[in-house]
Amino acid sequence: MPAVPLSDIVSFVSGSYDGAADVMIEGVLPLSEADGRHISFLSNPKYAPQVASSHAAAILVAQDLPGDDPRWIRVANPYIAMARVVARFFAARPAPQGISPHASIAASTNLGADVAVGAFTSIGEGVVIGDGVVIYPNVTIEAGSVIGEKTIIYPQVSIYHGSRIGRRCIIHSGVVIGSDGYGFATDDAGVHHKIPQVGIVRIEDDVEIGAGTTIDRAALGATVIGEGTKIDNLVQIGHNVRIGKRCLLVAQVGIAGSTELGESVQVGGQSGFAGHLKIGDRARVYSKSAVFDDVPAGVWVRGIPAVNQREYVRQQRDRKK
Amino acid sequence: MPAVPLSDIVSFVSGSYDGAADVMIEGVLPLSEADGRHISFLSNPKYAPQVASSHAAAILVAQDLPGDDPRWIRVANPYIAMARVVARFFAARPAPQGISPHASIAASTNLGADVAVGAFTSIGEGVVIGDGVVIYPNVTIEAGSVIGEKTIIYPQVSIYHGSRIGRRCIIHSGVVIGSDGYGFATDDAGVHHKIPQVGIVRIEDDVEIGAGTTIDRAALGATVIGEGTKIDNLVQIGHNVRIGKRCLLVAQVGIAGSTELGESVQVGGQSGFAGHLKIGDRARVYSKSAVFDDVPAGVWVRGIPAVNQREYVRQQRDRKK
Amino acid sequence: MPAVPLSDIVSFVSGSYDGAADVMIEGVLPLSEADGRHISFLSNPKYAPQVASSHAAAILVAQDLPGDDPRWIRVANPYIAMARVVARFFAARPAPQGISPHASIAASTNLGADVAVGAFTSIGEGVVIGDGVVIYPNVTIEAGSVIGEKTIIYPQVSIYHGSRIGRRCIIHSGVVIGSDGYGFATDDAGVHHKIPQVGIVRIEDDVEIGAGTTIDRAALGATVIGEGTKIDNLVQIGHNVRIGKRCLLVAQVGIAGSTELGESVQVGGQSGFAGHLKIGDRARVYSKSAVFDDVPAGVWVRGIPAVNQREYVRQQRDRKK
Numbered sequence: 001m002p003a004v005p006l007s008d009i010v011s012f013v014s015g016s017y018d019g020a021a022d023v024m025i026e027g028v029l030p031l032s033e034a035d036g037r038h039i040s041f042l043s044n045p046k047y048a049p050q051v052a053s054s055h056a057a058a059i060l061v062a063q064d065l066p067g068d069d070p071r072w073i074r075v076a077n078p079y080i081a082m083a084r085v086v087a088r089f090f091a092a093r094p095a096p097q098g099i100s101p102h103a104s105i106a107a108s109t110n111l112g113a114d115v116a117v118g119a120f121t122s123i124g125e126g127v128v129i130g131d132g133v134v135i136y137p138n139v140t141i142e143a144g145s146v147i148g149e150k151t152i153i154y155p156q157v158s159i160y161h162g163s164r165i166g167r168r169c170i171i172h173s174g175v176v177i178g179s180d181g182y183g184f185a186t187d188d189a190g191v192h193h194k195i196p197q198v199g200i201v202r203i204e205d206d207v208e209i210g211a212g213t214t215i216d217r218a219a220l221g222a223t224v225i226g227e228g229t230k231i232d233n234l235v236q237i238g239h240n241v242r243i244g245k246r247c248l249l250v251a252q253v254g255i256a257g258s259t260e261l262g263e264s265v266q267v268g269g270q271s272g273f274a275g276h277l278k279i280g281d282r283a284r285v286y287s288k289s290a291v292f293d294d295v296p297a298g299v300w301v302r303g304i305p306a307v308n309q310r311e312y313v314r315q316q317r318d319r320k321k
Numbered sequence: 322m323p324a325v326p327l328s329d330i331v332s333f334v335s336g337s338y339d340g341a342a343d344v345m346i347e348g349v350l351p352l353s354e355a356d357g358r359h360i361s362f363l364s365n366p367k368y369a370p371q372v373a374s375s376h377a378a379a380i381l382v383a384q385d386l387p388g389d390d391p392r393w394i395r396v397a398n399p400y401i402a403m404a405r406v407v408a409r410f411f412a413a414r415p416a417p418q419g420i421s422p423h424a425s426i427a428a429s430t431n432l433g434a435d436v437a438v439g440a441f442t443s444i445g446e447g448v449v450i451g452d453g454v455v456i457y458p459n460v461t462i463e464a465g466s467v468i469g470e471k472t473i474i475y476p477q478v479s480i481y482h483g484s485r486i487g488r489r490c491i492i493h494s495g496v497v498i499g500s501d502g503y504g505f506a507t508d509d510a511g512v513h514h515k516i517p518q519v520g521i522v523r524i525e526d527d528v529e530i531g532a533g534t535t536i537d538r539a540a541l542g543a544t545v546i547g548e549g550t551k552i553d554n555l556v557q558i559g560h561n562v563r564i565g566k567r568c569l570l571v572a573q574v575g576i577a578g579s580t581e582l583g584e585s586v587q588v589g590g591q592s593g594f595a596g597h598l599k600i601g602d603r604a605r606v607y608s609k610s611a612v613f614d615d616v617p618a619g620v621w622v623r624g625i626p627a628v629n630q631r632e633y634v635r636q637q638r639d640r641k642k
Numbered sequence: 643m644p645a646v647p648l649s650d651i652v653s654f655v656s657g658s659y660d661g662a663a664d665v666m667i668e669g670v671l672p673l674s675e676a677d678g679r680h681i682s683f684l685s686n687p688k689y690a691p692q693v694a695s696s697h698a699a700a701i702l703v704a705q706d707l708p709g710d711d712p713r714w715i716r717v718a719n720p721y722i723a724m725a726r727v728v729a730r731f732f733a734a735r736p737a738p739q740g741i742s743p744h745a746s747i748a749a750s751t752n753l754g755a756d757v758a759v760g761a762f763t764s765i766g767e768g769v770v771i772g773d774g775v776v777i778y779p780n781v782t783i784e785a786g787s788v789i790g791e792k793t794i795i796y797p798q799v800s801i802y803h804g805s806r807i808g809r810r811c812i813i814h815s816g817v818v819i820g821s822d823g824y825g826f827a828t829d830d831a832g833v834h835h836k837i838p839q840v841g842i843v844r845i846e847d848d849v850e851i852g853a854g855t856t857i858d859r860a861a862l863g864a865t866v867i868g869e870g871t872k873i874d875n876l877v878q879i880g881h882n883v884r885i886g887k888r889c890l891l892v893a894q895v896g897i898a899g900s901t902e903l904g905e906s907v908q909v910g911g912q913s914g915f916a917g918h919l920k921i922g923d924r925a926r927v928y929s930k931s932a933v934f935d936d937v938p939a940g941v942w943v944r945g946i947p948a949v950n951q952r953e954y955v956r957q958q959r960d961r962k963k
Contacts, residue, residue: 027840033863080827083837086862091838094766094785094803102746102764104423104440104458119746120441120762120780122423122458122476124415137746137764137782138441138800140458140476140494143415154821155764155782155800158459158476158494158532161415170836173782173800173818174856176494179475179532182553182571185401190567190585192551194491194529195404196412198348208836211800211821211856212876214495214532214554220407221354230834232824233856233878234533234896236554236572236590246832250824251878252896252914254555254573254590264832269878269896270914270932272573272591272609288914288932288946290591290609304609304625304946315640319957425744425761425779441762443744443779443797445736459762461779461797461815464736479780479797479815479853482736497815500796500853503874503892506722511888511906513872515812515850516725517733519669535816535853535875541728542675555854557875557893557911575876575894575911593894593912593930611912611930625930625946636961 004089006058009039012088013060013081015073023057027090028082031056043079060085095134095152112149130167142178148205160217166205166227174212177201181216181223181239181257195219197239204228210235210251219257226263238275250287262297271306286312325410327379330360333409334402336381336394344378348411349403352377364400381406416455416473433470451488463499469526481538487526487548495533498522502537502544502560502578516540518560525549531556531572540578547584559596571608583618592627607633646731648700651681654730655702655723657715665699669732670724673698685721702727737776737794754791772809784820790847802859808847808869816854819843823858823865823881823899837861839881846870852877852893861899868905880917892929904939913948928954 007021026037031047034040034056041060042051051059051069058071060078075081095116099105102119110128117123118137127141130149141147141159148167153159157171160178165171183195199218203225209215210233217223218240225231226245236254237243243255244263253267256275261267265279268287273279280297290304300309307315328342347358352368355361355377362381363372372380372390379392381399396402416437420426423440431449438444439458448462451470462468462480469488474480478492481499486492504516520539524546530536531554538544539561546552547566557575558564564576565584574588577596582588586600589608594600601618611625623633649663668679673689676682676698683702684693693701693711700713702720717723737758741747744761752770759765760779769783772791783789783801790809795801799813802820807813825837841860845867851857852875859865860882867873868887878896879885885897886905895909898917903909907921910929915921922939932946944954 027862029862083827083835086838086840091840100746104421118782119764120459122440136784138459138477138762138780138798140439142457142476154802155784156459156477156495156780156798156816156818160475160494170822172821173802174477174495174533174798174816174854176477176532176554179493179554180491180529182531182551184551184569185404191549192567192569193404196407198407198412208822210824211818211858212495212533212555212816212854212878216532216554220348220350228833230824230826233818233821233858234555234854234876236533238572246834248826248834250898251880252573252894256571256590269898270591270912274608287916318640319960425742441780443761459780459798461760463778463797477780477798477816481796481815495798495816495854497798497853497875500814500875501812501850503852503872505872505890506725512870513888513890514725517728519728519733533816533854533876537853537875541669541671555876557854559893573894577892577911591912595929639961 003037006039009085009089010073013073013075013085015060015075015081017058017073019058019070025057028086029056031059039073039085041078041082043082096136100137106143118155124161162200163217164200164202166203166207168206169203170208172209172211172233175209176214177203178217179214181219183219183239183257199223199240201225204245207231213237232269244281324358327360330406330410331394334381334394334396334406336396336402338379338394340379340391346378349407350377352380360394360406362399362403364403417457421458427464439476445482483521484538485521485523487524487528489527490524491529493530493532493554496530497535498524499538500535502540504540504560504578520544520561522546525566528552534558553590565602645679648681651727651731652715655715655717655727657702657717657723659700659715661700661712667699670728671698673701681715681727683720683724685719685724738778742779748785760797766803804842805859806842806844808845808849810848811845812850814851814853814875817851818856819845820859821856823861825861825881825899841865841882843867846887849873855879874911886923
């Protein structure tokens with residue numbers, strides 16, 4: 001990563017700064033790890049004691065932070081400023097360039113402009129890849145899938161046939177999209193007969209999916225992940241689940257078949273949902289909970305089985321008596 | 322998927338139907354999503370209100386459903402009929418054909434008749450692949466493994482050396498079979514020494530394994546998955562676990578080393594078992610439970626720690642007081 | 643695996659044995675599975691009744707086991723003796739030899755001596771691979787990563803750019819190292835903006851990582867896994883987590899961002915940690931627990947939310963009343 005004059009950074013964040021500005025900055029690090037080649041930031045007051053002892057060349061701080069230090073760059077929101085500086089100056093990462101001669105791309109694949117495909121990636125018949133899509137090595141995209149423009153697909157991802165992925169999505173390594181839902185009919189002898197899973201997965205724009213997450217295709221129709229939803233690692237999404245826009249699902253969450261989440265629902269890590277539930281907009285589920293009933297819009301729930309926040313607090317109080 | 326005359330479908334399900342039969346059907350969809358090109362079905366009474374407003378060309382319904390509609394096809398079991406129609410007419414999916422020139426297959430591999438192997442799949446020395454096996458791209462099968470006839474292996478699967486997979490199994494993307502069990506001996510200095518894991522994994526016929534599931538090889542002997550057992554996504558099976566025939570393990574279940582499940586055991590999502598337990602035939606474990614003790618045959622358990630159903634209900638009653 | 647004269651095994655473990663020693667041994671198996679070609683062992687007294695009926699050629703037993711049998715080989719610690727015999731005589735496994743002509747290795751990769759790289763493995767620019775490293779097929783190692791000597795990387799592993807892996811590590815199939823942490827800033831309209839994740843993952847020497855485990859790169863700085871720590875399958879490690887030396891993390895554990903574990907911490911399966919916690923040296927977390935607060939050194943905790951062992955026992959007693 002090329003070094004950047006500190007003056008460029010100060011100017012980019014419209015910061016107020018009186019220290020030396022001709023230093024070359026190589027990156028952003030936490031207060032305790034930065035040295036004279038880095039800038040740092042203070043957003044969580046918990047870390048304020050580390051400011052004085054930090055070796056950072058300069059530190060992004062709030063406008064109203066009491067005290068003074070020539071190294072401080074005062075800005076409206078140090079956390080956002082830090083994120084913008086990183087994104088602007090220090091976030092470049094190596095990526096495949098062009099189409100690898102070691103990729104296997106079906107003749108009927110429709111490749112957009114400026115697409116990159118890594119080595120040992122296999123793309124099936126009739127797949128449509130939008131402009132600016134980047135596909136890393138060792139990915140498999142089966143026939144008939146559609147990948148929207150500027151989406152990034154990291155290594156070892158598997159996308160089953162007929163999947164529809166939106167624009168500007170980020171799909172991390174090991175993700176599986178479109179695997180068969182868990183559907184069986186058990187006969188009188190106890191033998192489980194497979195119900196064919198012939199639906200698809202549809203992922204809308206600006207969705208990020210964490211490493212190792214699995215999203216099953218619908219039995220019929222579609223499993224849907226709404227626009228702007230962000231999913232963490234090792235999450236399991238069952239067949240025919242519908243997740244609304246701008247939800248947050250933290251790691252190791254599981255959602256059983258046909259459950260629907262509204263918009264802006266937030267779910268803590270390791271929580272689970274039974275099937276066929278309706279979870280209203282802006283509902284929140286605390287981590288390590290198990291939701292067995294519908295949750296109305298705006299309600300926060302917690303526990304196993306999950307109850308609303310007030311009832312949970314009452315139960316915990318009793319438990320400690 | 323080619324369209325099918327509705328008359329062919331009515332005849333295939335031996336349905337009783339008086340409506341127009343010359344319509345061409347392109348697929349099966351839920352009531353709310355179907356239009357004039359689809360048939361639909363009513364099996365869960367919860368969805369009965371959607372029948373009148375559905376735009377489906379025809380609807381599979383029960384023999385005794387009250388009311389009448391020219392679009393109804395009356396059958397004994399609408400759910401089973403739907404599944405059979407899908408399987409017969411609409412379940413074709415793209416799959417690798419023949420042996421890809423981009424696969425790496427050891428000279429000593431024994432390939433059966435009509436085997437398909439996708440691009441960038443690597444098959445080790447002495448592997449035996451049965452007739453009609455389909456292996457998708459980017460799969461690794463290590464030396465000495467045996468894959469039974471008509472088994473399907475989806476992309477990105479990893480099968481360690483010496484694994485034995487039965488006939489007609491379905492193994493979804495990202496599954497790992499035969500990785501080392503978690504076995505260490507800790508010395509007085511607190512250093513953990515690896516216990517070599519030299520057993521195998523044996524998977525019997527007609528097993529389905531969901532995306533991202535991991536099954537460790539035995540330390541000695543074999544980890545066994547019994548015939549007809551169906552495992553969902555992101556399940557963890559420890560070394561030397563033995564699972565009986567026709568069990569159902571829902572997503573994100575974990576089973577610690579050497580635990581044995583009998584036949585037809587059912588385990589809900591996100592539940593876990595400690596090691597060295599014996600779980601009897603037809604036992605059921607509710608989702609989000611933690612089993613720390615043996616469970617007798619036929620007993621249903623629930624909770625953390627899991628207790629029998631009656632005790633669980635009593636505990637919950639107290640909790641709500 | 644070539645057979646070994648029993649006399650060699652007896653001599654290797656310095657055992658006391660009076661039976662026939664000219665038998666050829668093909669492996670080690672549990673008492674109930676061994677036949678005349680195998681040796682077995684008795685370490686857990688629970689299995690003592692199986693000794694008499696075992697068909698093993700010889701059995702490793704403790705010095706002071708009451709009774710006598712010509713097949714017994716008396717040793718100080720039968721479990722350790724068994725592990726040593728397996729490691730010495732029966733643990734060879736097939737592995738890639740040399741550099742596969744089907745691998746894709748960037749010109750600027752720095753390969754050590756005696757490195758093996760399997761087919762369809764992709765290694766990016768500037769990667770440094772130490773002496774004796776073994777990389778199986780279908781692995782992706784992105785630019786700028788460093789792999790220490792004698793480390794083993796199984797199939798389908800994905801290592802993002804700039805990762806640092808120590809010496810003698812074992813990384814099982816499907817592991818993802820260095821994927822983006824889950825970091826977003828939500829604006830007033832509820833839209834989640836990605837915080838660039840530009841740190842790295844650093845894994846020290848002698849770490850083993852189980853199949854399907856995911857370890858996110860730091861937002862800034864490093865996510866660290868300490869020397870000699872052993873991680874089981876399907877574990878999730880968030881960004882900026884720091885794990886000390888010689889910890890044990892059992893399957894399906896999840897650790898949220900910036901939490902720090904000291905040395906020799908042990909965590910049971912399916913347990914989780916909230917973010918930004920400090921867990922002291924030698925703390926233990928029982929399986930299926932949820933840790934929401936710091937844990938002092940040496941303290942054992944359990945439950946959801948986790949409390950110390952004494953408080954947990956009290957809560958369970960009340961629950962059973």
